[in-house]
Amino acid sequence: MIEAILTEGLIYGILAVGVFITFRILDFPDLTVEGSFPLGAACAASALTTGLPYPVAVLIAMAAGALAGATTAWIHTGFKVPPLLAGIVVMTGLYSVNLRVMGGRSNIQLIGHRPLVDFARSWVPGLGGEYAEALFFILFALLIVVLLDVFFHTEFGLTLGALGDNERMVVSSGSNPTFFKISGVAISNSFAALAGALACQHHGFADVNLGAGVVALGLASVMIGELIFRTSRIGGQLTRAILGAIIFKAIMFGARFYGYFAGITPNDLRLVTALMIILSLAIGKYRNRIVERSAQNAAMARKAEDNL
Amino acid sequence: MISLKDLYVVFNPNTPDERRALRNINFTLESGEFATIIGSNGAGKSTLLNVMAASIRPSSGTVVIDGEDRTNEPEFRRARSIGRVFQDPLGGTAAEMSVEDNLAVAARKGSKRFSIAMTRARKAQFRDQLAVLDMGLEHRMKDNVNRLSGGQRQALTLLMAVLARPSVLLLDEHTAALDPSNAEKVMELTRQFAHQYDLAVCMVTHDMARALSIGSRLIMMDQGEIIMDLREPDKSSLTVEGLVDRFRALRNKTLADDRALLSLPLGR
Numbered sequence: 001m002i003e004a005i006l007t008e009g010l011i012y013g014i015l016a017v018g019v020f021i022t023f024r025i026l027d028f029p030d031l032t033v034e035g036s037f038p039l040g041a042a043c044a045a046s047a048l049t050t051g052l053p054y055p056v057a058v059l060i061a062m063a064a065g066a067l068a069g070a071t072t073a074w075i076h077t078g079f080k081v082p083p084l085l086a087g088i089v090v091m092t093g094l095y096s097v098n099l100r101v102m103g104g105r106s107n108i109q110l111i112g113h114r115p116l117v118d119f120a121r122s123w124v125p126g127l128g129g130e131y132a133e134a135l136f137f138i139l140f141a142l143l144i145v146v147l148l149d150v151f152f153h154t155e156f157g158l159t160l161g162a163l164g165d166n167e168r169m170v171v172s173s174g175s176n177p178t179f180f181k182i183s184g185v186a187i188s189n190s191f192a193a194l195a196g197a198l199a200c201q202h203h204g205f206a207d208v209n210l211g212a213g214v215v216a217l218g219l220a221s222v223m224i225g226e227l228i229f230r231t232s233r234i235g236g237q238l239t240r241a242i243l244g245a246i247i248f249k250a251i252m253f254g255a256r257f258y259g260y261f262a263g264i265t266p267n268d269l270r271l272v273t274a275l276m277i278i279l280s281l282a283i284g285k286y287r288n289r290i291v292e293r294s295a296q297n298a299a300m301a302r303k304a305e306d307n308l
Numbered sequence: 309m310i311s312l313k314d315l316y317v318v319f320n321p322n323t324p325d326e327r328r329a330l331r332n333i334n335f336t337l338e339s340g341e342f343a344t345i346i347g348s349n350g351a352g353k354s355t356l357l358n359v360m361a362a363s364i365r366p367s368s369g370t371v372v373i374d375g376e377d378r379t380n381e382p383e384f385r386r387a388r389s390i391g392r393v394f395q396d397p398l399g400g401t402a403a404e405m406s407v408e409d410n411l412a413v414a415a416r417k418g419s420k421r422f423s424i425a426m427t428r429a430r431k432a433q434f435r436d437q438l439a440v441l442d443m444g445l446e447h448r449m450k451d452n453v454n455r456l457s458g459g460q461r462q463a464l465t466l467l468m469a470v471l472a473r474p475s476v477l478l479l480d481e482h483t484a485a486l487d488p489s490n491a492e493k494v495m496e497l498t499r500q501f502a503h504q505y506d507l508a509v510c511m512v513t514h515d516m517a518r519a520l521s522i523g524s525r526l527i528m529m530d531q532g533e534i535i536m537d538l539r540e541p542d543k544s545s546l547t548v549e550g551l552v553d554r555f556r557a558l559r560n561k562t563l564a565d566d567r568a569l570l571s572l573p574l575g576r
Contacts, residue, residue, distance in 0.1 A: 153424055154420075154421065154423055154424055155422070155425045158405070158412050158425050159413050161402065161404075162402040162409075162410070165402035165403060166399070166400075166401065166403070168399060168400070169413065170384075170413070171384045172387050172391075172392060173387070173416075174384055174385070174387045174388035174417030174472070175417075175418065176382070176384050232452055298455075
C-alpha cells in the first residue's frame with residue numbers, strides 16, 4: 001500500500017507544485033488548475049491514442065496547460081478582474097475544450113496505452129513492479145524540484161518571486177509586471193497539466209471530471225507541507241509541497257480503507273479534504289502566534305541596535 | 309538629465325471634480341544637480357514626481373530624459389532610467405526575499421535573463437556595496453528583508469534604486485518615516501550616492517530647514533505651479549524665515565496653515 005500511496009502522492013505532488021507557484025510565490029489564487037489538470041490528461045490521452053510517443057504527448061499537455069494559464073492571467077491583467085473570477089471563466093471554458101480534445105467523449109480508456117506505467121514498473125531489473133514505479137516517481141519529482149530550484153534562482157525566477165511579494169519593485173526594476181504574471185501562471189499550469197498527463201497513465205484513463213476538487217487537493221497539500229518544517233529556501237518549499245501531497249494521499253487512503261469504522265464513506269472524502277484545510281489553517285495560525293511572540297522580542301532587540 | 313516642457317496634469321477632466329494638479333511646468337534638472345522640492349499639501353509635489361516616473365501620464369507637455377522624448381512610455385520602461393524611493397520603508401523591497409535576492413532583481417534593469425542571478429563575482433560586488441551602507445548588512449545577505457529594521461530597509465531600498473545607475477533619482481519624503489538618527493544616516497547616504505553616480509536628484513520634503521541645507525537647488529510649489537526656483541549661491545544664504553517671507557511676497561498670502569507641515573515653531 002505504501003508504494004501505491006507514494007506513486008499517487010508524487011503525481012499529485014507535481015500538481016501541488018503548480019498550486020504552490022501561483023498561490024504562494026505569485027500570490028495569485030488560481031482556479032485554472034481545475035481545468036488544466038484534466039486538460040493535461042485529455043491531451044496526453046488523445047495524443048497517445050493517435051499513436052504519438054508518450055514524451056511528445058507530455059509536451060503537448062504542458063504546452064496546452066501553459067496556454068490555459070496564460071489565458072487566465074491575460075484576462076486578469078487585460079480586463080482588470082480578480083484572479084479568482086478569471087480562473088472561474090477559464091476553468092468553465094476548459095470543460096468544453098477538454099471534451100473537444102477527447103473527441104466528444106467524456107472518458108478515454110488507456111488500456112494498452114500506458115507506456116509510462118509499463119516503463120516505470122520494469123526499469124529496475126529485479127525490483128517489484130509497484131516498488132520500481134514508486135522509485136521512478138521519487139526520482140522524477142526530485143528532478144522537478146531541482147530544475148525549479150535552479151529556475152527560481154535565475155534573474156527571471158527571482159523576479160517572479162518579487163512579483164508576488166511586491167509588484168512595485170518589479171516595475172522599479174524596469175520589468176513588465178504583466179509579462180511576468182502571464183509567464184508565472186503559465187508555468188504553474190504547465191505543471192498542473194504535466195500532473196494530469198502522469199495521472200491519466202496511473203489511473204489508466206482520462207476523464208473530463210478528473211479536475212473536480214484538485215484546487216482544494218493542491219492547496220491542502222501545500223498547507224500540510226508547510227506544517228512539516230520551516231524553510232525560506234525555494235527548494236525546501238517545493239519539497240514540502242510534494243511531501244504534503246503524499247501525506248494528503250495517505251490520509252485519503254486511510255479514510256477510504258479504514259473509514260468505515262467511523263462510518264466514513266467515499267462520499268465523505270471531499271468533506272475530509274475541506275476539514276484538512278481548516279485544520280492546517282488552525283495549526284498554522286496557532287504556530288504563527290508563537291513565532292510572532294519570539295519575533296517581537298527580536299524586533300525590540302534590533303530597534304535597540306538601530307539606535308546605537 | 310530630465311526635462312519637463314509645458315507640462316499640465318488635469319485630474320477628472322470635464323467633471324465637477326476637475327482639478328489641475330500641475331500647471332505650465334517647465335523644469336530641467338541636469339546630472340549632478342540635487343533639487344529639493346517643498347510646498348504645502350496639494351501643491352503638486354508628488355504629482356510632479358509621479359509624472360517624472362511615468363506613474364501618471366501628463367495631460368499635455370513632454371518629458372525628455374537624456375535628450376530623448378519619453379512622454380508616452382509605460383512606467384516599467386521609464387524605470388530603466390529612474391530610481392525611486394518612497395516614504396514607506398516597506399514599499400521598495402520584497403519582504404519575503406533575502407537581501408541578496410532583492411539586490412539581484414534590482415541590479416539589472418529591463419528584461420531578465422535565464423542565468424543564475426547570484427554568481428560569485430556579483431555576490432562580492434553586492435557585499436562591497438552593502439558595506440558602504442555601514443549597517444552591517446554585508447553580513448546578513450541571506451537574511452530575509454522582513455528581518456531588517458526600517459532604517460536598514462530604507463538604506464537597502466536606496467542602494468537598490470541607484471544600483472543600476474539610473475540618470476534620475478526621485479525621493480518622496482524618503483526619510484520621513486524614520487527616527488532622527490536613521491533619517492540622518494539615510495540622508496547622508498543619499499548625498500553620497502548622488503555625488504558618486506552623478507545623478508539628477510529630486511527630493512520632496514516637508515522639512516524646510518532640510519530643504520535649505522541639502523542639495524544645490526530649491527523648488528517651491530503652490531497650487532500646481534513652480535513658484536520659486538532657487539540656485540546657489542542664493543539658496544545657501546536663505547533662512548527658513550526668509551523663505552516664508554518670499555512665499556508671502558510671491559503669493560500674497562500667509563503660510564499659516566502650513567506651519568506644522570513646514571516645521572515652523574508655532575507663534576513665530
